[in-house]
């Protein structure tokens with residue numbers, strides 16, 4: 478990283494640096510969180526897998542919407558990006574009923590103003606994918622909001638286009654992933670505005686940290702589904718009887734290596750590129 482890069486923000490597992498007035502550097506660490514707690518043990522190459530997957534999807538969706546990506550750094554975990562004015566909402570798309578969408582549905586029969594058919598079970602596929610915007614909580618959990626509230630936050634002139642873009646992104650990516658054995662149950666997009674006022678896709682896209690990835694071969698609605706990437710970590714934490722408050726437990730070597738293998742498998746299945754080839758030259762995912 479250049480000496481001139483100033484740290485501007487930290488996420489749970491990522492950092493942002495300012496390169497100059499127009500450009501940011503997003504750096505994905507190997508930290509992993511589970512049950513909302515960052516664990517003391519890292520998963521080697523997790524940040525590279527997520528950076529490579531994001532880059533892959535940016536390259537393949539640029540005809541749907543322009544994006545912030547300028548370059549991937551040779552370290553494989555750093556993305557140079559255009560600096561945007563970010564919209565103050567999380568643009569969540571759900572194709573399946575899980576997480577807070579399932580909680581809202583069970584309590585009210587709807588989520589973000591979408592009236593859903595009765596009788597749906599946890600993890601059922603929805604009749605069609607829905608846009609369920611959420612607030613960006615600084616701490617704690619994002620909260621699902623109505624489309625009316627989202628329109629207030631982003632300006633009504635932007636909301637219809639935001640919804641159209643993110644539904645198209647989900648339709649493209651979910652069909653692509655399903656053919657490769659991965660269900661993208663839901664995913665969160667972040668959009669910003671460039672200097673001309675155009676909508677631009679930003680942040681990380683269609684990674685296991687911004688999405689629920691489920692293995693398609695064992696999909697069985699009617700309860701929670703195993704996570705493609707984090708299930709070994711969750712199972713280990715459940716076996717320990719950890720109370721899910723910080724600090725989280727150290728992970729044993731076997732859980733670390735099984736989990737790393739799952740991340741690399743997600744990368745290779747989805748991109749069709751060998752992870753070693755990515756490490757040798759990260760920009761292979763852009764071609």
Ligand code: Q0Z
Pocket residue numbers: 486487488489491492493501503504545558559560561562563669679680
């Ligand atoms: C993304 C975040 C992370 C902590 C700001 N292209 C952009 N222009 C302006 N702002 C952002 C982006 Cl991506 C931006 N975040 C989320 C990312 C660490 C928070 F790596 N915050």
